[in-house]
Amino acid sequence: MTTVRDPGLQPERTRLAWRRTLLALTVVTLLTVRLAFTGGRSAAGSAVLALLGWGTVVTLCWRRATGSGVSRTGGRHLALVGLAAAGFALIGTLLVLRGL
Secondary structure, three states: OOOOOOOOOHHHHHHHHHHHHHHHHHHHHHHHHHHHHHOOHHHHHHHHHHHHHHHHHHHHHHHHHHOOOOOOOOOOOHHHHHHHHHHHHHHHHHHHHHOO
8 A cells, every 4th residue: 555645835845945045145145255345364265165155055955945856965965065054154153243
């Protein structure tokens, strides 16, 4: 006896969560780039790291975030996405402390 799984709204909630995550990462990246224009070398270095992290996350998660197909990562890149999210949290905290 095979049971058919009814996913309900779970796929849509997952898609929306990935979109919110990418939106938040984009905002932090843009604020970091803005800070790089007014700050010194450390601000420019933070902007470069933020752009690299943002590009990595977008590259890895785009298909899942847009709902255009199943991600082919197979869950292997979850640690990398988690590390990027932690880095963005640190950058976001630094931005708040600097008053942006």
